[in-house]
Amino acid sequence: MISRIDHGLRLRSLWLSWLLAMLFHVDLGLMPLFHGISPQIKGQVADSQLPALFATMLGYFLVPLAVVVGIAYACSDPTSRRHPSRRHPWRLAHVLLSVIYSLSNMVHLVADILVPDSRADQVVLMGVMVAVGLLINREAWLWWRKAA
Numbered sequence: 001m002i003s004r005i006d007h008g009l010r011l012r013s014l015w016l017s018w019l020l021a022m023l024f025h026v027d028l029g030l031m032p033l034f035h036g037i038s039p040q041i042k043g044q045v046a047d048s049q050l051p052a053l054f055a056t057m058l059g060y061f062l063v064p065l066a067v068v069v070g071i072a073y074a075c076s077d078p079t080s081r082r083h084p085s086r087r088h089p090w091r092l093a094h095v096l097l098s099v100i101y102s103l104s105n106m107v108h109l110v111a112d113i114l115v116p117d118s119r120a121d122q123v124v125l126m127g128v129m130v131a132v133g134l135l136i137n138r139e140a141w142l143w144w145r146k147a148a
């Protein structure tokens with residue numbers, strides 16, 4: 001029996017794994033606070049730039065959440081299965097979005113490696129996030145090609 005690969009299910013699982021790793025990355029970065037140690041690294045952002053930084057971080061978290069919901073709806077709509085070309089633009093946008101996120105994670109990983117006082121646990125976690133991101137890229141590409 002030939003089984004069909006459910007790329008949508010794989011993508012939802014990978015994005016949720018990536019989001020959990022992202023949350024753990026932030027949580028792990030703040031862990032020194034619980035031991036009376038400052039988590040601050042060299043380089044500071046001016047107070048006037050903090051609202052824009054917080055908004056950017058919020059968007060960076062919310063986009064993958066929207067992607068997971070979008071994939072869930074796209075994969076559970078029985079009418080879209082009869083007309084897969086209707087999902088084609090969404091799937092291409094998802095491929096491009098996943099590549100953007102992978103590139104930003106790679107830049108962040110390199111920055112973590114180059115920071116003199118970076119922590120090894122953060123570097124390892126960013127490496128895991130890059131690896132999961134590359135898996136997302138692969139599945140997104142396969143999902144898009146399937147609709148073409």
